[in-house]
Structure formats: structure tokens, C-alpha cells
Amino acid sequence: MSDAVADPRTAGARLAPKRRLRLSWSDPIFRSIVWQVIIVGLVVAVAWYLIGNTNRNLAARHIATGFAFLDRVAGIPIGESLLPYNPAVSTYGRALLIGILNTLEVSAIGVVLATILGTLIGIGRLSANWLLARLTAFYVETVRDIPLLLQLLFWYTILQGLPGPRQALHLSHIAFLSNRGLKLPELIWHPAHTGAVIAFIVGAIGTRLWVLRARVRQDATGARPATWPVALALLVGLPLVVWAAMGAPFQWDLPAMRGFNFRGGGTVSPEFFALLLGLVVYTAAYIAEIVRSGIQAVPLGQWEAGTALGLGRGPILRRIVLPQALRVIIPPMTSQYLNLTKNSSLAVAIGFQDVVSLANTTLNQTGQAIEGIAYIMAVYLTISLSISLFMNWYNARIALVER
């Protein structure tokens, strides 16, 4: 009889194995099963109907489904590519792979730049300087009220309206901005540079070990040995020594006018530049708001408490304020990074060849609409899931540990 008094839900859960399903509408479990069968059945029926139609339509249009077209020669001219590509011999598979790399490239650079710009603007909005606070607020308001696509078209128009290479805007004849894009000096790569990069990685691992050792010492003796001289030596000194030992090569490939265009140097195409500019300017406005609210979420008392404990400004910021602000900042920041990556698909409107643009060309040429759309969705789903998995892991690491 005591079961009647207990919470009906937990009692139900405990009795569940013994309980028998009554085939009656008044039995909630029976009801939920019937509803689920009906709803899932409807969804399956609609899907079945659509798939059937699609198969008939494809058969009528003589389109073979499948990804066999990936091995065919694409013949799509691609302006910029991180991989060697030749329209005459390269396949659709390679073209689509280049699309992925282009999307990843513009998103990765965009995320870094938007974070930097957004953080600066977010801090600017909290500035005691009235003019700076107003101006950054105006920036955030205006940029967020104009569609990104319109902004991209605007930047692209501006870049195309720049003077030609002969009258290019230049920064002391090292970097040139013209309607052909941005020309930058490029470092001529030498094995010594690879050596320096490897030395830096080794130095980073060494620094990490040294910090761990310092922590063990601190736990044992209470005194923390200074870590920064070792870190400086390992992170800056070691790469420099390796670089110098291998001949200290340092040569720039400078862009220069030859005839009607530039030779040498690295190029940022107007399409890439416009896309990056649009994405960074747009996303930074959202990131600024996130940073501002994150900083405002940490009460002033936290600073005061840190000072009362005798900590300096740096340790307070690093060990008290930032961890708490980050906890507020990370989740919305993740969705902004995802938005930036997804928004990079607007590249198709200004002719930068990313995932969507190349898939669109492919499906127009081959008629493989379903495969093309599936490819776009699969790429973005993979990127989205990877970013959110990583950020969830990071978020869990810094999350508040509660009882």
C-alpha cells in the first residue's frame, strides 16, 4: 500500500518491468506508442513518396545517381587554390576538395581576425571615453542592421572600383592595393625556416614541461621558481639559434610592376579580400557584443577581492576575471564562429570559389543535383559538428564545477 503514497512517477519506473501494457487508450504508455507509430509512419511515408518521385524523375531525365562523376575531368577554371590544379586534367573530386580548403582557409583567417577586431570593439564599448564608446556602439548597431550579402557586394564593388595596377595604392612600394587585389611581399621559404618552426614546437613542449616542474616545486617547497626566462629562451631563443645556425636566410619576394601587372609576391584576390573583409566586419560586431556582456558579467567585487588577497592586476585578470568572463563568452562565441563559417558560403555571390560555389558549378555541369547538395550539407555538418565538439570540450574544461 505504501506505493500509493510514493511519487507516482518513480513508482511507475520501479514497477515498469512487472507492469503489463494494457491495450487501452487510457494507458499513457500505449497512447504514446500509438502516437509515435503514427508520427514516424507519416514521416517515413512522406520520405518514401518523395524518394519514389525522385527516382522516377531521375530515370526520366537519364541521370545516374552516385558519385562516379567525381573521377571525371572537371574543366572548371579555378582562380585560387591551395592545391595544384589544372582544369584540363583535374577531376571533379579534386575541384570539390579545393572548395573545402578554400572555405576552411577563409573561415580560419576570418575567425582569428574577427575575434581580434571584435574584442577590441567590445572593450571600446566599455571605455570611459565617451566618444570611443559612442563610436563603437554606432559601428555595432549599423553593421548588424545591414544584410551580410549587401555588405559583401558593397566591399566587392569598392575593391573593383580601385585604380588599376599602374595607379595602385601602395604602402611605401611594398604592398599594393589595386583592382587586381592585394599584393603583399612573400617570404622566400628556406629549410632554415622549417627548422625554426620545429625548434619553436620543441621549445613549446619544453616550456610546458618546465612549468609543470615549477608547479611540483611550488607544491613541495612553497616557492615558485621563475618560469619566464626559461620560456623566453625556449620559445624565442631556440628558434633564433637554429635559424642563425642554418645560415640566417631572410629574403622577401617583393611585388613589382612588370608591363601591365605585378610580378612576384603573394596575391590576395579581390574576391577573397572582399569576402574576408565582409565576414570580419560583420562578425566582429556580434563578437563585440559578446565580449562586452562577458566582461560586464564579472562583478567588480571580484577585482576587489583579488586585490584584497594581495594579487597583482595581471594574476587577477588571468586567474580570477578571465576564467569567469570566458565561461559567459565561450558558448555564444562558438555559435558566432559557426555562423562565420556558414556565412562564408555567400562567397558564391561574389565569385570566390568555395564549397558552395564549386558544388553549384559541378551540379550545373553534371546534373547531379542530389549529390551536389548532399556534398555541401555533409561538408558544413562536419565542420559544424567538429567546431561544436571542440568548443563543448573546451567549455566543459572551464565550466564551473558545482556540487
Add this chain to the structure above:
Amino acid sequence: MGDTAVTVGTIEPVARSRPPPGIVGPWAWARANLFNSWLSTAITLALVYIILRLAVSLVDWAFVHAIWHVPYSDKGVPDTSSCQRAKGIGACWAVIADKYRLILFGRYPYDEQWRPAICVALFIGLYVVSAMRRFWRKELVLIWIGTLTVIGVLMWGGVFGLTPVSEDYWGGLPITLILATFGLAFAFPLAILVALGRRSTSMPAVRMLCVLYVELIRGVPLISVLFMASVMFPLFMPAGVNIDKLLRAQIAFILFAGAYLAEVVRGGLQALPKGQAEAGEALGLTYWQKTGLIILPQALRLVIPPLVNTFIGFFKDTSLVLIIGLFDLLTMGKVALSDPPWLSFATEVYIALAIVYTAFCFAMSKYSRGLERELGRAHRR
């Protein structure tokens, strides 16, 4: 102090003294807010210099040297040579004067363009009415249905002596407003169902379906959903059935917006204390009674500000139909620019479009912030 006698019983009113100089007044304000440190002073001076220079050149370009009208030839072709000469010095607003009807109303028959104009006014009226808390009741649904029907009748015509106009000729601002408003009107009920399904504990299969739908849509860009609508929907239909491009884009918008709105609604459902649902169950209400009478009215009220923000996002996102070739406001701007005399005046057209979009989005975000403050006040007590 010792020689002042203390009188008991009378209270001398203290003369109101002026605050010491340097605490109030514009100069003190400037010192506190613009010049309170070396860094702040430097920032202020640099910003004032930059803003003044930009403002002067902007006013020069947009007003002083701007060209507002150009002469037309006998055939009605504009003569843009004065604009070409002023390029880089002054804006050529003549392009807007020449093309504003095309940009706003697309290729809708010229003599009938009063109809889309009324529709735009009706849409704005609908937003204003929906924004007023006095109208937040069940009748609002009827107002929406009525207004949207009138808009449909006006745009299509064919009844009451209105000339029928096929949707192939629709364009400009009405298309933008139709996509945004109808999208929201249909996505919202869908979002509520999906949010409820995702929170369901007794129907795991339905919950899985809802999670799948929401995460799938939120993981891909809108443009891929629009592409799917424009190239895959025709394959889905039985032979002979052809859905119109606008309707396909509209369906894509509804599916896309539904997933995002579902997450907003779910936020409201989660914020509601569990006791509310339990109290409903204790009263013996059925699931739908409990949901419709107790949970949703409270949960939706909580999420009105984020809903408005989501709506702003979708209003801006309607511009993406440019990529699948629908004639919304932004596309009409590009179409206007494809006219040979006006080819090189994109900046002016884009600025004009930005002002239109900003007007709508700014009004909405201002409203959303005011609402947040107002609703938050009730919670703070």
C-alpha cells in the same frame, strides 16, 4: 564651533549651495568623459580628427557635389555624362531617382504599382499592431490571417476588378516582406511543435526526429537549403507538378526558420519552473490543455525579445534569395545596376538599399530592447 549657540526648536532652512565649479557643466563633463587621462585625451583628439575628416568628405560626396537629376534623351535614355564626370567627387543619386520604382516594386506592371505599395503599408501596419502589447491576445491571429489574405488578393488580383498579376512579375520590397512575414507566420507554429517534441519525455522516437531536424538545419548554411529548394524540390514532385520558384524559396525559409525558432522556444520552455507543469497535471488537465493554457503563454512571453532578434536575422537573410535568382529588394538593386547607363553607380544603389534594410532592422531592434527592459522590470519588481 564653540561660540555658536545651539537653538532648539527652530530649524533654519539651509540655503541651497551651488556645487563647486568643475563638478557640473559641459566643461566638467568633457573632462570626466573625454579628457580624464593622457590616453583618453589622445584617443579623443585622434577620433575627433578622423570623424571630422570623414564627415567633411562624406558631406562633400553625398550632398555638396552630388548629382540628383540627369537629362533624358528623347527616347527616355538617361544621359549620365555629368555623373561620369563627377565620379569619385560626388554621388550620383540620379540613379535612385531613375530606378526607385523598379527597385521597390520590381517588374510589377507600372500602372498597378499602387497595389504593392499598399501591401508594403499593410505589412508595416501589421508589424506595428503586433508590436503593441494592447493587441497581444487571440484576436491578433485573426488580424494576421485577415491582413495576409488582403495582401494576397492585392498582389495577385483577378477579383474585384483587379488585373491579375502573376507572381513572376512580383519583385522588390514586397517579395522581401512576403518571404520574411509568411516565413515567420508558418515557421512559428512549426517551431512550437518541434520544441515541444524535443522536450517530450514519453515519446523518444518523436524526440529523435525533432533533434535530427533542428541539428541538421542548424548545421548547414541557409544557402544550401535554398539550393535544395531550387534544384531538388522539382525532383521531389510527381511528373507534371511544378511549384513556383517563390513558393519553393518560401518553403525553404519556413523549414530553416522553424529550426532556429524551435531553439528559441525551447529556451523559454526550459526557463519555466517545472512546478507549472506539475500544477497543471495535478489539476487533471490533459497534455494539450496544460501546454496551451499554462506553459506556452508563460514560455512564449519569456522569449519575445529573442524572437524579435531572430526575426531581424531572417529579415536580413531574405536577401540570400539573390543567389537563387528571386527578385527581392537586393536583387532588384542589382537588376537596376545592369542597365548600361547606370553600370558604374553600384555604391549609390547599395547605400540606398542599406538605408531601407537599416530602417526596418533598427526599428525592430530598438523595439526589442525596449521590450526587454519593460518585461524585465516586471521580473525585477
